[in-house]
Amino acid sequence: xxxxxxxxxxxxxxxxxxxxxxxxxxxxxxxxxxxxxxxxxxxxxxxxxxxxxxxxxxxxxxxxxxxxxxxxxxxxxxxxxxxxxxxxxxxxxxxxxxxxxxxxxxxxxxxxxxxxxxxxxxxxxxxxxxxxxxxxxxxxxxxxxxxxxxxxxxxxxxxxxxxxxxxxxxxxxxxxxxxxxxxxxxxxxxxxxxxxxxxxxxxxxxxxxxxxxxxxxxxxxxxxxxxxxxxxxxxxxxxxxxxxxxxxxxxxxxxxxxxxxxxxxxxxxxxxxxxxxxxxxxxxxxxxxxxxxxxxxxxxx
Numbered sequence: 001x002x003x004x005x006x007x008x009x010x011x012x013x014x015x016x017x018x019x020x021x022x023x024x025x026x027x028x029x030x031x032x033x034x035x036x037x038x039x040x041x042x043x044x045x046x047x048x049x050x051x052x053x054x055x056x057x058x059x060x061x062x063x064x065x066x067x068x069x070x071x072x073x074x075x076x077x078x079x080x081x082x083x084x085x086x087x088x089x090x091x092x093x094x095x096x097x098x099x100x101x102x103x104x105x106x107x108x109x110x111x112x113x114x115x116x117x118x119x120x121x122x123x124x125x126x127x128x129x130x131x132x133x134x135x136x137x138x139x140x141x142x143x144x145x146x147x148x149x150x151x152x153x154x155x156x157x158x159x160x161x162x163x164x165x166x167x168x169x170x171x172x173x174x175x176x177x178x179x180x181x182x183x184x185x186x187x188x189x190x191x192x193x194x195x196x197x198x199x200x201x202x203x204x205x206x207x208x209x210x211x212x213x214x215x216x217x218x219x220x221x222x223x224x225x226x227x228x229x230x231x232x233x234x235x236x237x238x239x240x241x242x243x244x245x246x247x248x249x250x251x252x253x254x255x256x257x258x259x260x261x262x263x264x265x266x267x268x269x270x271x272x273x274x275x276x277x278x279x280x281x282x283x284x285x286x287x288x289x290x291x292x293x294x295x296x297x298x299x300x301x
Contacts, residue, residue: 013031013033014033014034015034016033016035016120017035018035018120018121018122019033019035019036019038019039019040019100019120019121019122019123020033020035020036020118020119020120020121021033021036021047021118021119022107022116022117022118023051023052023074023078023116023117023119024115024116024117025078025114025115025116025117026051027051027052027053027074027075027078027117028049028050028051029047029048029049029050029051029052029056030048030049030116031048032044032047032048036121039090039092039098039100039121039123040056040057040090040092040093040098041092041093041094042056042093052068052072052074052075053068056068056091057090057091058090058091058249059072059088059089059090059091059102060088060089060097060245060249061086061087061088061089062087062089062242064245064249066249067088073085073086073088073102073104073119074102074104074117074118074119075117076104077104077105077106077117078106078114078117081106081108081112081114083103083104083105084102084103084104085101085102085103085104086101086102087099087100087101087102087124088100088101088102089209089246090121091249091250091251092204094201094204094252095197095201095204095250095251095252095253096201096202096204096205096208096250097205097208097209097246097249097250098123098124098125098208099123099124099125099208099209100121100122100123100124101121101122101124102119102120102121102122103119103120103121104117104118104119104120105117105118106118125207125208125209126210126211126212129212130207130210133215134148140154142154142157144217144218146196146199146200146218147199147200147202147203147218148203148207149203149206149207149216149217149218149224150215150216150217150218151217151218152217152218152219152220154215154217155215155217155219155225155227156276158215158217158227159175159227159276159279159280160276162227162229162270163270163274163275163276166270171229171230172229172230172231172232172269172270173227173228173229173230173231173269173270174227174228174231174233174235174236174267174268174269174270175225175226175227175228175267175268175270175279175280175283176225176226176228176236176239176240176243176265176266176267176283177219177223177224177225177265177266177267177280177283177284177286177287178223178224178225178226178240178243178244178263178264178265178266178287179221179222179223179224179263179264179287180198180199180202180222180261180262180263181261181262181263181264181291181295181296182261182295183195183198183221183222183261186198186259186261190254190259194252194254194259195222197252198252198259198261199218199222201250201252202224202247202250202261202263203216203218203224205243205246205247205250206224206226206243209242209243209246210226211228211239213229213230214226214227214228214229214239215227224263225283226239226240226243231269232269233269233300236267236268236269236300237267237298237300240265240267240298240300241298243263243265244262244263244265244296244298247261247262247263248260248261248262248263248296262295262296263296264287264290264291264295264296264297264298265287265290265297265298265299266282266283266284266285266286266287266288266289266290266298266299266300266301267283267286267298267299267300267301268282268283268286268300268301282301286299286300286301287299289301
């Protein structure tokens with residue numbers, strides 16, 4: 001169906017550093033390059049011939065709007081032939097959300113009729129910062145072996161470092177403390193292997209969406225902590241709320257069944273006189289408020 005593009009063009013599309021796919025006017029995928037497979041985890045065999053709305057990428061925007069099946073940027077471009085760009089989140093095959101920047105356009109015939117739609121997407125995951133931090137933590141034996149996040153010792157060391165920066169230079173930071181809602185029920189129902197998969201895919205969501213100067217770690221069991229530098233209460237809320245949304249809108253497949261979880265979060269900003277213990281106790285207490293108020297909630301204080 002793409003022979004008219006020519007072999008040279010096809011080869012160039014395959015070696016692009018960005019993911020690229022092409023759809024017909026019915027939004028059916030007819031081309032999927034190698035980088036698209038690397039970013040999403042889906043091979044061309046799994047997506048060719050399917051529509052974007054067939055539970056493949058499940059794009060959502062920063063406000064939580066689900067775009068597939070409606071007028072997403074690519075569908076808009078096919079409709080009005082206007083090029084578009086947007087920052088979105090796609091659903092990776094393994095379950096976590098990946099931040100991407102998309103650009104959409106169309107191919108037309110000599111009469112100006114739309115023949116195909118094109119989406120080019122860039123992985124916004126901060127790989128270089130994450131990989132450097134992981135290497136450092138591995139060398140210091142401060143990496144949680146299951147999730148590949150910072151372990152408890154590293155988290156405590158990082159909070160102490162942030163406290164020292166606050167005392168010396170007044171650099172603010174925040175802590176978010178969260179755990180998975182009804183995680184024991186998941187383990188009892190599906191087994192601990194599935195529970196481990198849940199922990200791993202949440203960790204990937206955190207890694208993919210962390211700012212370069214923030215740190216996320218596993219405190220223990222199903223409890224996680226985020227240390228967010230240079231934030232105020234509003235920014236802390238925005239980041240924590242986005243992570244809550246991305247987690248609840250991600251899933252893993254268990255015997256052809258989608259399994260998703262929610263998290264309850266407590267978050268707080270450093271104040272004068274805080275110690276490592278007081279800021280941890282406060283964020284923990286706020287997390288339990290979220291639990292008591294119905295779970296899948298965020299409480300900032």
